[in-house]
Amino acid sequence: MKLTRRKLATAVLVPAAAALAQTQPALPRNPDEELKAARDRAKSTGDALAQQTVPMATEPAFQFRA
């Protein structure tokens, strides 16, 4: 089969673009969806932190000096 440059470019680039699109979450359509997406991100941040074990004696990395 004869493959033109255009067909070759389509064969290579379209799947790559599709793969990239699959990794991108859909754009929120309105402010409510934006806020939900932001809350979901905050929730996943909290979930990731919950999985991290910290020794009980470890104090936060800020200091109060009297």
Place this chain on the structure above:
Amino acid sequence: MAAIGAEVFFATIPELNARLVSKEFSAEDLARAFANRLEQLGPRFNSLALPLPQQAIRKAQEVDKEIKRGRLRGPLQGIPYGVKDLISFAGHPTTWGAKPYAGQVFDYSATLIENLDAVGAVLTGKLAMVELAGGGGYRYASASLTGPGLNPWDRTRWSGGSSSGSAAAVAAGLVPFALGSETSGSIVTPASYCGVTALRPTYGLVSRHGAMALSWTLDKLGPFARTAEDCGLVLQVIAGKDGKDPGSAGKSFYYTPQYARPMKDLKVGFAPVDFAERAEAPARAAFAAALGILKDTGVQLVETKLPQFPYGPVLSAILAAEQASIFESFITSGKVDELADPAQIAGLKASLELPAKDYLKAQRVRRLIQEAFSRLFGEVDALVAPGRSGPATKLDQRLDVGGPPAPAGTAPGFQGIIPAGNLAGLPALVLPCGFAENLPVALQIVGVPFSENTLLAIGKEFQARTDWHKRRPPGV
């Protein structure tokens, strides 16, 4: 008035200083030339927030009188510069890059502006930035009062954020140096994308008094310039104890390249995967060559692994909690809705709901991160990684999602080096190291807290062997 040649716009600080002291041109000549250039070309890259030509000329005239009297104040005397528009300059608008703050004026100047003023540096303008330094998380480069930062190397590409104007102005020769800020990536990213040298100082080394607070425990201010040496000369002036900044480390900085450790004594950790599979394909050749040049400086390159922590979530939680407190009334009043980027608006609103336990957990994990880096720096003196994995993104590219994932099983490398370095308060030097798709790419060298002289010494050796930092964007 002496003629200012085009090469002056890309001269280093010592070169400009030598020509001022020898009276080849006056500080006023220089200030007029740079102020005109910034006003004319700044808008072409959306890099200018506020021109200050009259103030600059007045200051330069004072400097000329001092030089005439033999009162020399060091290498920055008479050197024009710009500051990111989150740094206050008394009596002039400080917009924080955001429409709701467009009319904001402070009656005091930031400590670092006072420090620069004291040595005779000449402020010629304020430089554009991503709105509120992007703390809410923005989706597009257009998240700015002045429009998307346009890259001087290719205006269809982003100049990076959030110190967009600082990097672009230095790259285009509109100022010899500029000040920017970093909470997580806001110096490293634009410097990498615009091909300029920049330094993120150790947390607490440079006073933030007079700069917009985004995160009290993460914010740093630092220079963008032509060379590592220029960064050292600027840092020497802006670093130091400041009682007005509760985060001040109380330390000074003296740029002392003459006392640098021999390169052969330095161990620099790296992860090969960062320069291969994890780098974008067009940039790999430049990164590989840069690693070779770094080795030629004499440093020992040592394969190293970054301690494994959830750096992104830890940083996100700390940033969200601190910005929520800082901007609480701005968010609850509804003014937040006047921002340009919908993702940033939503991110700021959601940050109000972050549980206290998440913030405290993040700060406790941060302590473990700090300890892990302390152990790592028992084995190596510095770390090297790409500044960003590839060249500047396209203007319409979404910034809230990553690129294509690396193939399954790819080692993590130093993937989290930007949040990790910021969480541990580590200094980082960005060095232009080549081109990909006709756009600059850069290395970042990260060091132990307060090891800026070591990083600058490595940078100076690297730049003695390369000319990437001397390249000029087309058409400027």
